[in-house]
Amino acid sequence: xxxxxxxxxxxxxxxxxxxxxxxxxxxxxxxxxxxxxxxxxxxxxxxxxxxxxxxxxxxxxxxxxxxxxxxxxxxxxxxxxxxxxxxxxxxxxxxxxxxxxxxxxxxxxxxxxxxxxxxxxxxxxxxxxxxxxxxxxxxxxxxxxxxxxxxxxxxxxxxxxxxxxxxxxxxxxxxxxxxxxxxxxxxxxxxxxxxxxxxxxxxxxxxxxxxxxxxxxxxxxxxxxx
Numbered sequence: 001x002x003x004x005x006x007x008x009x010x011x012x013x014x015x016x017x018x019x020x021x022x023x024x025x026x027x028x029x030x031x032x033x034x035x036x037x038x039x040x041x042x043x044x045x046x047x048x049x050x051x052x053x054x055x056x057x058x059x060x061x062x063x064x065x066x067x068x069x070x071x072x073x074x075x076x077x078x079x080x081x082x083x084x085x086x087x088x089x090x091x092x093x094x095x096x097x098x099x100x101x102x103x104x105x106x107x108x109x110x111x112x113x114x115x116x117x118x119x120x121x122x123x124x125x126x127x128x129x130x131x132x133x134x135x136x137x138x139x140x141x142x143x144x145x146x147x148x149x150x151x152x153x154x155x156x157x158x159x160x161x162x163x164x165x166x167x168x169x170x171x172x173x174x175x176x177x178x179x180x181x182x183x184x185x186x187x188x189x190x191x192x193x194x195x196x197x198x199x200x201x202x203x204x205x206x207x208x209x210x211x212x213x214x215x216x217x218x219x220x221x222x223x224x225x226x
Contacts (some may be wrong), residue, residue, distance in 0.1 A: 047117050072120045124144075134212045149195055
């Protein structure tokens with residue numbers, strides 16, 4: 001089944017996205033005093049997969065603030081049950097995936113987003129984790145597979161402080177300093193035809209190492225400023 005990625009951004013969507021991006025930036029600067037390091041590592045003219053560590057629910061909106069360009073996220077189809085609500089989250093970059101849809105369909109949708117030239121956020125740890133280490137057993141191969149298929153770089157993003165700003169079980173965020181460090185891009189090799197499983201595993205490990213380096217640097221900066 002073909003997933004609905006929505007139409008390219010129209011003028012209303014662009015205005016909506018820029019307004020709420022600016023609002024989120026102001027709120028984040030006020031409450032989290034966030035700083036971004038190595039922002040120049042983000043590709044400027046090509047799509048990419050942004051791969052942040054995941055320690056808090058606010059990692060997603062904060063990660064989207066490192067660039068003014070719209071970034072895309074996977075969202076539950078139920079968000080589109082309300083027409084206005086669906087338009088709103090779609091304008092902010094989410095696109096729907098049906099509950100129960102096969103993983104292959106979701107990965108195909110991710111590849112289509114990249115083919116349209118838009119950055120995509122994929123959390124390589126899948127769900128929220130805890131602790132200072134990016135563990136091998138927590139890594140999912142989806143981001144590496146999509147990057148290899150689409151021929152786009154993986155951009156690690158270390159985020160430190162969000163676990164204090166909104167820890168597990170918290171219903172609201174609290175003021176806390178946050179550092180975001182853009183890691184060294186991980187470039188997939190070129191493939192003709194099917195992507196070998198071993199190549200995906202190797203690329204996932206490269207991403208894990210680069211993500212750990214970025215996360216270590218973010219944690220160090222946070223400790224120095226605390």
